[in-house]
Amino acid sequence: MRYLPLTETDRREMLGVIGAKSVDELFRDVPESARREGLVDLPRRKGELEVERIFSRMAAKNVAAGSAPFFVGGGAYRHHVPAAVDHLIQRSEFLTSYTPYQPEIAQGTLQYLFEFQTQVAMITGMDVANASMYDASTGCGEAVLMAHRVTKRRKAVLSGTLHPQYSAVVKNLSDFAGYKLEIMAPALPDTVEDIISHITDETSCVVVQTPGFFGELHDLRPIAEAAHAKGALLIAVVPEIVSLGAVTPPGEMGADIVVAEGQSIGNGLNFGGPYVGLFATREKYVRQMPGRLCGETVDADGKRGFVLTLSTREQHIRREKATSNICTNSGLCCLAFTIHMSLLGEDGYAQLARINHAAAVSLAEKLASVPGVEILNKAFFNEFTMRLPKPAAEVVDALADKGVLGGVPASRLLPGVKGVEDLLIVASTEINTDADRAAYQAALKEVL
Amino acid sequence: MSGMNKQGRPTSIGGGSAEGARETFTGNKALQVEEPLLFELDNPGACGVDLDEPAEFTSHLGNFERQGQIGLARVSEPEVVRHFVRLSSKNYSIDAGLYPLGSCTMKHNPRLNEKVARLPGIGDVHPLQPQKTVQGALELMHELSHWLKELTGMPGVALSPKAGAHGELCGMMAIRAALTARGEGEQRTRVLVPESAHGTNPATAALLGYKVDAIPATKEGRVDLEAFKSKLGPDVAAIMLTNPNTCGLFERDIVAIADAVHEVGAYFYCDGANFNAIVGRVRPGDLGVDAMHINLHKTFSTPHGGGGPGAGPVVFSEALAPFAPLPYVVHDKDGFRLVETEDEASADGTQPFGRMTAFHGQMGMFVRALSYMLSHGSDGLRQVAEDAVLNANYVLASLKDDLSAPFEGPCMHEALFDDRFLKGTGIETLDFAKAMIDEGYHPMTMYFPLVVHGALLIEPTETESKQAVDLFIATLKDLARAARSNDKDRFTGAPYMSPRRRLDETAAARRPVLRWAPPAPAQAAE
């Protein structure tokens, strides 16, 4: 077996040193009833070539996003990732290292985490960010628990702007942890007053997503003001991090915690994961923040270096009193984010956002000209919602048959919700060409 | 007060004489190059991407247009590449050397796995594409589920948990859901957790509102069966047990434990972090386990990536399988289908407890893990467990007279030592570990498990050759000899030769600096 260096001779010699006759002796603590003599009923070992063929066969049964005019969003976005990113993250020293528990020989990881935290704090307009969460949906759950700790209240309000699967994740966590939750119905386009009316003296936090699930940009300022007046926190959720290159960051609109999905920068679609959750907050709440944190310090020679810090919040020390049970971050995905963001820089990030917005505006104009199509958004970034004269799920299927991946039917994520069957959520990014948009327009005309 | 310094380790910089190395003008040492922070490389006007100006368009951003600068560094591609390459040179990695972190399973990460994960038909697929356009992706998930179920002898699986701790949470939620379904959700308030458990176990139980009740260990490093039985009762929801346990030992009484747990109507959660020791040889389902997470980044070789991403699928017994969370894949005459909603699930006859994450889990990790499984096959996987256990026992047998071992062997996949061999030397476990860095090794896990004083937990894994393990053993023997012969500076000041020497964690925690900030502008001249 190509991955196993021990030879039969090695094994014999080693058993001799151990003083065991066979390897079976080493398993003697296993109760007899559970010892398996034969092999598990699965295929035998395979060479590289054969394994590669198996995956190529499976891959061929998927429509790769890059092989078709592609307009699917809903919390995951296809962007161009510069070639340097994937090359650098595959360096052994990044790819095959563990969590930086020995900082003397993990400064590479620690320094990029420090740079990542800085980038995230900057683009969200917040004071501090952690070294990432699994993804935005689980980050939302953690943010709500954090708000409960900060406010010592136990009831959160989830606005209808929130991605329905993020809501489902928060609901699941809250239900099991015994916290109260108010989940507002999905609404388009403008829900600010409605959200404010749900904030009471019992509310620990209100969760608002912008761009919202339907792509609409929301004004967080009045919501922040109303929340703070009642002693509640505003959790802002950003599902598409490219948006912050063009729109006002939540930190400037009064958010207390920002949760964002960082997949768009540096990370591929990967059928839903791994992604990278961004998590930022105000300085005063840092000790209530979940997840790993990297901090600056000096070494014994007085040289600048970095360590994981404030780890008394975490499970390996606090055990049942930890702020969270999480022990992993999304290391390599945050490295990909950091490298891509470094390549973009101040000017590239803003320009990328501008191109995305232009792409979506151009697509919206084209599709609005198709008879029966109505664009519902007032303000949007690179994603918008249109009402169709037919059920959106059928339309998306018909479009796929014509080789266009046309978006996310709202009903897929809001099953059983009335009035959303004819809504289609459509995203356009820098990857789309004029020809892609023209193909979409033509296909949609035919399908309707 | 509660909970003293459980890890018993110094927290500020130790003593030791300064190094007599030659100073250089740059501060660099040949291949070791000092690298500034990205933000200190900022060069206005530079950019690492070329993006064209879009055609004329009308903004639809409303009044949300960003005002003002963000502060991101402006750097060209060659500078970015050099920056990150230089940073990478400051990391230890499994590709570069033996990485004996106990309970972390730092094994070789096959590059084939990276290659197949990057096939466009696999990596470049959106989670919300129409299902007919992702049949291969669903087939892959289904196939992985099949392997996990066969290897564990358990009939149910949830793929979506994002890492081990998330898997634990998922498993415990399924347990709560099953108890609630039979009307005992409220009455069962306690979860039993051995003292030697990973910190995530009590943290997970507490998150769900359970009272955590610690089970003591015996002198042999295993669960005290009598003490455990005395804690059982109608208010117990579950036991959370790691097996092989965190001392690297197989719980001999595990079947009796499972029986006793089931007898009082509770469930058996097994922390599968150490599955590598038994894969292909023992099936947790045959031990009476009801739920177990599997760290794909441990047993199934998906890269640790400097701390993630991981993946923590959970397998379930017959009793818990119907409560597994959304989504899951089914295969029927029409092909593969993703069950994403409660309605679809109830039509399917299941009662999922909810949803752990948006979308379907860590697909990128599923591919790599399945590639690893297919490469090994049933025969190779069994060999994995055997070689992992053989390497660990070889380390234990070779070092037991030089270091001190608290428990009798055989061990499973990791060998545990304590700090008795350092008694009277003035050297602590931490110092001993740091001296290993100068010898070119990543230290083993230290101060865990907590049941042993000054623990040193060594997990060589099956992907180390005998030659590599022999050199490692010889190095530790030499270090132990040096410790006993009063060569204290070699330890207390270590490491001397790494990119950084010991870092001041106390200073970092007292005045947290968690981000770079631009230097304060110089005061304008009057």
Added chain:
Amino acid sequence: MSDIRFTDQHEWVRVDGDIATIGISDYAQEQLGDVVFVELPEVGKELAAGDEAAVVESVKAASEVYSPVSGEIVDVNGDIEATPAGVNEDAMGDGWFIKLRLSNPGELDKLMDEAAYSEFVEGLQ
């Protein structure tokens, strides 16, 4: 110094009139290592003996400090919040945590005196 009392959880309490000053013992600060953070309760809060009064953290440990006696908090030591090192430097003096107005002075009798605590600590080593 004879009016000082200790708990087996390594808190100390010193009484002056009806005001009790509470901190952690020298042994406790040594075991914790460098203290990096202290979280103190609000003045005015009522505590029963055994209630959690404060949290003290080193880099590698976090501990709850329990009140040895019952009463209302009348003062907290802001200095150690700003400079946690003060706990290491003078745990038994300037490194105090809270002051309480005693509501049940009888509770003091259940605590160890200095000699008993010294013996207790020796037994731990």
